Amino acid sequence: MIANPYYTSEFHGDYDVVPIGRLDLEEGGSIPDCRLSVATFGTLNEAKDNAILIPTWFSGTHQVWRDVYIGPDHALNPDEYFIVVVDQIGSGLSTSPHNADGPNSGIAMSKFPRVRIGDDVVAQERLLREHFGIERLALVVGGSMGAQQTYEWAVRFPDKVRRAAPIAGTAQNTPHDFLFAQTLVDTITADPGFAGGEYSSNAEVLAGLTRHAHLWAVMGFSTEFWKQEVWRALDFDSKEAFLAGFLEPYFTAMDPNDLLTQAWKWQRGDVARHTGGDLAAALGRITAKTFVMPIDEDMFFPVRDTAAEAALVPGAELRVVNDVLGHLGLFGVAPTYMPQIDQHLQDLLAIPA
Amino acid sequence: MIANPYYTSEFHGDYDVVPIGRLDLEEGGSIPDCRLSVATFGTLNEAKDNAILIPTWFSGTHQVWRDVYIGPDHALNPDEYFIVVVDQIGSGLSTSPHNADGPNSGIAMSKFPRVRIGDDVVAQERLLREHFGIERLALVVGGSMGAQQTYEWAVRFPDKVRRAAPIAGTAQNTPHDFLFAQTLVDTITADPGFAGGEYSSNAEVLAGLTRHAHLWAVMGFSTEFWKQEVWRALDFDSKEAFLAGFLEPYFTAMDPNDLLTQAWKWQRGDVARHTGGDLAAALGRITAKTFVMPIDEDMFFPVRDTAAEAALVPGAELRVVNDVLGHLGLFGVAPTYMPQIDQHLQDLLAIPA
Structure with a gap:
């Protein structure tokens, strides 16, 4: 491993690194000692039915979610929900090429195995179940690669996802994106x-x-x-x-x-891997109430790509977010961005599911 | 100079290389012996009023215009018009870094001076006037960087341009394009x-x-x-x-x-250099009948950028070309592309000017 001060609490605030054991990977090989970086907000209720999962995007971590999306004035309200942000494998905070040491030293740096979106979702499901005792999620929401993971959750574990909000991302990566x-x-x-x-x-x-x-x-x-x-x-x-x-x-x-x-994973995100390449069949498995939320000025996840997928998700609504920033509107810089996100997520969370 | 077989008649068919003498440049310095590669089609009439000029785009030459755009079945009909395609400076066929030799050997390769869109247009005007005796053009039409040169012609020499058709390009390069x-x-x-x-x-x-x-x-x-x-x-x-x-x-x-x-030139194309940065004033100088012809799926010359400029050109019409190929629709690969181009150019050429 090599030291990189960016991937520390100094830059990322509080987070826990939770070992979930050996993770066998879809492409073969394994992560001997998979550790997931997790930041939580709010309290899990007794029924354990108020949990929201947020998987992270390319290059992003829990930090931007904590600073921009989560708070008592937002739909992602820790006074109501137990919000779990899990940094993706390869994010630099969870097990990643640069920090692989100890039992993982054999997969450090260039020897790191190929990880798929599905591997992250399997790891997250194990974390939620074994570490937090969470069996069902009130909502999975994520942007970009987080949207890929959100779709993967809804297709792979339909019984565990009550609501899904993929923002600025697709279920099946497009060739242009690749x-x-x-x-x-x-x-x-x-x-x-x-x-x-x-x-x-x-x-x-x-x-x-x-x-x-x-x-x-x-x-x-x-x-x-x-x-x-x-x-x-x-x-x-x-x-x-x-x-x-x-x-x-x-x-x-x-x-x-x-x-x-992360890029390798992004390029190959595809829920149709569960259904022999049939995207309609894969998205047809989703039982979560789903809001598909593209950003209108996004140059590489254009609205029409996400709308075509929304049409394949039973009962899904297309909720277009307007932001001149385009894809990186996800940073929440525009003052008009978060009010739209909050409105859509509030509407979604208000739907019985 | 270095030899490059791509920039030969073997790959580019017939063309003439016409010396136009020393070209002093807007950025300072000069090309001591500026030579322009020229391909002509049709015959200049006695009145010398049937000439069409075509400046070329980034990486492109007269070749694609000859093979795709020009012919008796096209609006750019050599039976009616004398069509002059001039390969831009730096195109590899006209004076360029790799072929600078003889009097130009002092500006070969990394020593090549910075050339602007305006330098090309000044060189082309000299070529047309001195070599062909052409004082006015029935039409200037070009795509992408050819559109930049088309606008430059119409703003710099309004009396010499009767009609203008900038395709998939802008008069003032956008920051995104830069x-x-x-x-x-x-x-x-x-x-x-x-x-x-x-x-x-x-x-x-x-x-x-x-x-x-x-x-x-x-x-x-x-x-x-x-x-x-x-x-x-x-x-x-x-x-x-x-x-x-x-x-x-x-x-x-x-x-x-x-x-x-070519890229340096593209980045800095801007007709507002003639008017102290006032784009409206520059485009307001245009007297040519102008059709602004963006391609609907163009990712870096989007329709809205070209429409905003069209609104500043007196009497201009916006004629959007539909092509799923996007910017490189300019290659004319889609069977639906040339019929649109031909229709628009026919309509334009039919307008008295």
Whole structure:
């Protein structure tokens, strides 16, 4: 393992790292000592029926959910619900290439096995059941890769998910998304400092991680975000200053192998793996009351892709979120964003399920 | 200069290389012996009022116009018009970093000066006037960077342009486009084989040019192109085969410095340079009858950006072209593409001007 100060409580506040034992993986191989980083908010009631699960997105952690989405003024209200945010495998906080040590030292860095969305969901289900005694969830909600995991939960464990809210993501990754994620991967692996995954510090991959950040500038925000210079509202003087002060430090702090583990998973997210490739059959299994919540200006999870999936989920509603930021509207920067999210989630939580 | 077989008649058919003398550049410096590659179709009439000018797009040449857009069955009919396609400076056929020799040897490769859209247009005007005796154009039409040059013509030389048809491009480059083009640039310059622009063969920059092609896969086509697997209509079996058989060979044959010269120019295209930054004032100068022709699925020249400009051009019409291919619909691959282009250009050419 290598030390990376970004993946610590200093940057991420309080969280627990819970060992769930050996995790055998869909692609073969296993994580001998799988540990999941978990942040909880609120109290589990006696009936254990007020739990909400939030799986995380690419490069994101529980941090943004805690700071932006969860609170007494939000639908995700810890006064009412027991909210469990689980950082995904490869997030840098849960078991990941850069922090694999002890029993996991054989899978450190470039030797880390391929992990699928389904592996995360199986790990989360075990965590909830064995560690918290939770058998059913009032809601699973997540954005982007968190939406992939939300769909996977609803398809794989239909009896355990009462409501589902995939935000800005799909049940079956699109080919365009696959290609976009591949360009993200290539910015990292093309950096000579990556050294086949055996760098000794993420700083050695600074150039690749910086180019990685620049691709997010092109696809993560919308054309209108740049045209309207929305970054001025974030107190930057130029788009270059915004890149240098926001996206670049965000991504260059991260671990390259960790990002690659997540990207590989993102590229291959597909609930139709449960039904021999039949997406309609897979989504038809969902019994959760589902709100499909794309962001209107999202350039790589466009509304039409998510609407096509919503049409295959029994009883699902399409709830489009308007945000000029596009996909990275997920950060909740626009003042108009969270009121929409809260309204939709309130409506969803109000539906008996 | 270095030899590159792609930039020859073997690949590009017949064209003339016409010397226009020394070209002083907007950014300072000059091209001592500027040579423009020109392909003509049809005959200039005695009144010299049947000339159509076509400037070229990033990475493209007269070839695609000859093969797809020009012919007796098209609006761009050589039986009626004298059609002049001028390959842009840096295209690899006109004076470019890789072919600078003789009097231009001082500006070869990494020493090539910065060229602007306006420099191309000034060079083209000189070529038309001095070489062909053409003082007025029946039409200027171009796609993408060709649209940038079309707008530049209409703003800079309003008396010389009777009609203008910018396809899939803008008069003022958007910040999003700037950032996208920068990621294209960075794929090349990040390749150690680029060697600061002093490679001895484009083959040494194969990895960078390949990543360059992959970015075009993400932004050049539309999300629907990939989702609908439109590449199957081009006789490929997988998206990977399409990349390997189409986009990769297309870009890896090209010269890295030449592409960078074009990209720098693209990034900074802006007719408002003529009016102290006032875009409305610049576009207000246009007297040409103008059809603004975006492609509906274009991911980096979206319709709304082009519509906003069309609203500033006196009497302009917005004519949206429908093509699931997105920006690279410009290749004219979809059978439904050219009929639309022909209809719009026929309508435009039928308007007295």
